[in-house]
Amino acid sequence: MSVTAPQGFRAAGVAAGLKSSGALDVALVVNEGPAQAAAAVFTTNRVQAAPVLWSRQAVADGVAHAVVLNSGGANACTGSDGFLDTHRTAEHVADLLACSAGDVLVCSTGLIGERLPMDRLTAGVDAATAALAADGGADAARAIMTTDSVPKTVVVERDGWTVGGMAKGAGMLAPGLATMLSVLTTDADASAEDLRAALRQAVRTTFDRVDSDGCMSTNDTVVLLASGASGRAVGREELTDAVTAACAVLARALVADAEGASHDVAVTVVNASDEDAAVAVARAVTRSNLFKAAVFGNDPNWGRILSAAGTVPVEVAPFEADQVDVTINGVQVCRAGGVGEDRTLVDLAAQREVRVEIDLHAGSATATVWTNDLTHDYVHENSAYST
Amino acid sequence: MSVTAPQGFRAAGVAAGLKSSGALDVALVVNEGPAQAAAAVFTTNRVQAAPVLWSRQAVADGVAHAVVLNSGGANACTGSDGFLDTHRTAEHVADLLACSAGDVLVCSTGLIGERLPMDRLTAGVDAATAALAADGGADAARAIMTTDSVPKTVVVERDGWTVGGMAKGAGMLAPGLATMLSVLTTDADASAEDLRAALRQAVRTTFDRVDSDGCMSTNDTVVLLASGASGRAVGREELTDAVTAACAVLARALVADAEGASHDVAVTVVNASDEDAAVAVARAVTRSNLFKAAVFGNDPNWGRILSAAGTVPVEVAPFEADQVDVTINGVQVCRAGGVGEDRTLVDLAAQREVRVEIDLHAGSATATVWTNDLTHDYVHENSAYST
Numbered sequence: 001m002s003v004t005a006p007q008g009f010r011a012a013g014v015a016a017g018l019k020s021s022g023a024l025d026v027a028l029v030v031n032e033g034p035a036q037a038a039a040a041v042f043t044t045n046r047v048q049a050a051p052v053l054w055s056r057q058a059v060a061d062g063v064a065h066a067v068v069l070n071s072g073g074a075n076a077c078t079g080s081d082g083f084l085d086t087h088r089t090a091e092h093v094a095d096l097l098a099c100s101a102g103d104v105l106v107c108s109t110g111l112i113g114e115r116l117p118m119d120r121l122t123a124g125v126d127a128a129t130a131a132l133a134a135d136g137g138a139d140a141a142r143a144i145m146t147t148d149s150v151p152k153t154v155v156v157e158r159d160g161w162t163v164g165g166m167a168k169g170a171g172m173l174a175p176g177l178a179t180m181l182s183v184l185t186t187d188a189d190a191s192a193e194d195l196r197a198a199l200r201q202a203v204r205t206t207f208d209r210v211d212s213d214g215c216m217s218t219n220d221t222v223v224l225l226a227s228g229a230s231g232r233a234v235g236r237e238e239l240t241d242a243v244t245a246a247c248a249v250l251a252r253a254l255v256a257d258a259e260g261a262s263h264d265v266a267v268t269v270v271n272a273s274d275e276d277a278a279v280a281v282a283r284a285v286t287r288s289n290l291f292k293a294a295v296f297g298n299d300p301n302w303g304r305i306l307s308a309a310g311t312v313p314v315e316v317a318p319f320e321a322d323q324v325d326v327t328i329n330g331v332q333v334c335r336a337g338g339v340g341e342d343r344t345l346v347d348l349a350a351q352r353e354v355r356v357e358i359d360l361h362a363g364s365a366t367a368t369v370w371t372n373d374l375t376h377d378y379v380h381e382n383s384a385y386s387t
Numbered sequence: 388m389s390v391t392a393p394q395g396f397r398a399a400g401v402a403a404g405l406k407s408s409g410a411l412d413v414a415l416v417v418n419e420g421p422a423q424a425a426a427a428v429f430t431t432n433r434v435q436a437a438p439v440l441w442s443r444q445a446v447a448d449g450v451a452h453a454v455v456l457n458s459g460g461a462n463a464c465t466g467s468d469g470f471l472d473t474h475r476t477a478e479h480v481a482d483l484l485a486c487s488a489g490d491v492l493v494c495s496t497g498l499i500g501e502r503l504p505m506d507r508l509t510a511g512v513d514a515a516t517a518a519l520a521a522d523g524g525a526d527a528a529r530a531i532m533t534t535d536s537v538p539k540t541v542v543v544e545r546d547g548w549t550v551g552g553m554a555k556g557a558g559m560l561a562p563g564l565a566t567m568l569s570v571l572t573t574d575a576d577a578s579a580e581d582l583r584a585a586l587r588q589a590v591r592t593t594f595d596r597v598d599s600d601g602c603m604s605t606n607d608t609v610v611l612l613a614s615g616a617s618g619r620a621v622g623r624e625e626l627t628d629a630v631t632a633a634c635a636v637l638a639r640a641l642v643a644d645a646e647g648a649s650h651d652v653a654v655t656v657v658n659a660s661d662e663d664a665a666v667a668v669a670r671a672v673t674r675s676n677l678f679k680a681a682v683f684g685n686d687p688n689w690g691r692i693l694s695a696a697g698t699v700p701v702e703v704a705p706f707e708a709d710q711v712d713v714t715i716n717g718v719q720v721c722r723a724g725g726v727g728e729d730r731t732l733v734d735l736a737a738q739r740e741v742r743v744e745i746d747l748h749a750g751s752a753t754a755t756v757w758t759n760d761l762t763h764d765y766v767h768e769n770s771a772y773s774t
Binding site: 045046047048076077078079082111112113114216217218289290293294296297299302303306307309310311312314321322334336337338339374375376378379380382383 | 432433434435463464465466469498499500501603604605676677680681683684686689690693694696697698699701708709721723724725726761762763765766767769770
């Protein structure tokens with residue numbers, strides 16, 4: 001049910017001809033209230049697509065009536081003309097829904113550096129509006145897919161209220177530039193301020209810790225809409241908990257569907273001095289091509305893990321290299337910075353999921369970052385996408 | 388002639404059985420004076436191999452009589468036993484050369500997490516000492532190769548004095564952990580202080596700007612030895628100029644020999660606010676797997692270049708995303724952050740070298756970072772190396 005699982009939402013996904021395949025490519029999610037509170041987080045890339053520039057402004061007042069999303073084109077690096085295209089799209093949706101354009105958020109995903117075919121997109125918005133339905137969440141989730149092999153949706157039920165969500169992309173999934181889009185909905189009654197706090201906290205520990213290939217998109221957007229239709233007033237803590245649970249499911253689904261990948265790798269750093277230190281070390285390992293290629297080869301090459309950890313500046317993550325332990329799938333292959341258990345005891349071929357634990361012996365903080373292995377198929381897909 | 392091109396040096400390379408192939412694997416370079424000034428730079432990885440820990444101490448006084456190098460084992464993550472192995476190696480060389488162990492530098496390259504076979508290494512040192520010759524530079528250059536397909540050497544002639552050098556590895560070249568080793572020699576008469584300044588400056592603009600896969604080794608070492616045998620007192624500026632020229636040749640040779648690579652890519656940032664900003668932007672692009680995979684696919688995907696540039700924090704490199712131009716092999720495919728010339732005009736398949744120029748329009752500083760494309764063979768080699 002995705003974004004239409006909570007009360008107060010309708011959605012649709014239609015084929016507007018933006019994708020040459022004829023697949024669904026325009027999605028619309030409408031919040032029918034009674035409340036229309038909203039929050040969003042965006043890519044921190046300094047090269048920001050037109051829809052990101054637009055939506056950041058539009059959501060600043062904490063109100064959004066609808067989100068229109070398209071696959072088949074990112075509308076990034078398209079200059080002021082591209083921005084006008086986004087503006088026109090929002091205005092067209094606003095006309096159809098009889099709301100203000102400033103309450104319509106826009107998300108796009110696909111190749112960058114190309115204008116959107118506005119005639120098709122506009123006709124697609126018409127069709128999506130006509131198709132809006134209380135069970136339209138599934139179609140909407142399909143319409144935002146690019147190279148995703150399955151739509152990603154989630155429903156988190158709480159006592160009398162619900163969080164629903166959909167997502168596409170991430171890292172290897174989206175060779176066009178790794179765009180990740182997600183729309184979350186809830187029928188909780190919550191302030192925009194609480195939505196913002198909950199979303200920021202949720203993203204920080206979920207989507208921000210999926211690092212499939214270290215590349216940051218121009219279009220990444222996560223939106224959270226609250227209708228209040230359940231009549232339940234929900235506090236910030238409860239809200240954060242449910243939104244985090246929903247984001248965690250979607251983030252894990254993105255890693256699991258990374259095309260070209262043969263392993264999902266969870267790198268957990270334990271006993272770090274603080275959470276930032278744990279994240280920094282985990283991220284350094286998840287960004288090491290040598291480590292990721294070794295995982296592809298089913299090689300428990302702990303030296304590459306240690307070496308990647310060693311690139312993190314001491315002021316970011318204090319630890320002593322000769323105290324670090326590394327455990328891969330339960331086998332402590334590195335102990336105190338040197339050789340531990342026999343590495344041949346580690347079987348990476350048996351399953352897709354790989355668990356790496358790095359014990360820094362420098363404190364008590366923990367963090368996990370997910371990534372994928374570096375494979376022939378990753379190289380193939382990312383070298384062949386736009387040509 | 389490599390390291391034996393300048394006067395006052397002898398060298399050798401022998402097969403000690405560290406490599407299962409039977410190829411040369413132990414090298415020795417001896418400075419016969421009259422001076423024995425030395426300087427070195429080492430990896431900044433916090434996980435440092437035993438020979439790095441040793442050599443850093445040994446060279447601190449600005450004096451070195453010899454450098455012993457082995458391939459076939461990195462002696463990294465081997466704990467205090469590994470450090471004793473390095474110490475014993477230096478002492479054995481010192482005994483044979485009748486000098487102090489503290490004047491013998493040690494370099495190792497190969498797999499990490501494994502002890503060196505000290506009996507073979509010691510026998511190899513005996514053989515290398517016996518084989519020392521004024522034309523031994525070529526053998527020494529061969530003995531430090533790992534997956535290098537050719538030895539890398541350089542000779543820079545100046546007015547009455549010479550700089551010689553050899554190098555191995557870098558990025559894709561050395562899947563064992565990307566170790567880069569280089570020994571440079573000169574018969575100039577120069578102080579250790581001037582050698583240090585010259586080497587630091589030379590490395591900063593050459594080896595430090597080769598970023599084949601973004602991975603930093605536990606063993607990287609560059610050594611500069613001066614014999615003074617030419618009788619020419621050389622000032623710091625002249626010395627820096629010659630050493631930089633030598634390092635530039637070797638660095639370029641490393642990129643050209645990157646196994647698994649099908650393109651060498653020079654990313655030049657122009658009109659940056661300062662040199663650090665130019666390097667930061669160039670490095671972000673050379674570390675983008677999406678960009679590197681696109682180059683492998685002969686795809687002039689400027690969106691991935693712009694997007695990688697956009698990940699650099701504004702305080703590091705101030706620029707406006709909508710002012711950036713990108714030129715690939717002479718074709719300005721991106722102008723003012725948007726579409727420029729027709730990208731199909733760029734032919735990446737015609738030659739191995741790719742030239743990317745990014746104009747930030749934010750100042751007047753320039754820097755170039757070299758990298759390679761991300762290929763099937765890179766993945767293959769780095770997934771199959773140690774298993």
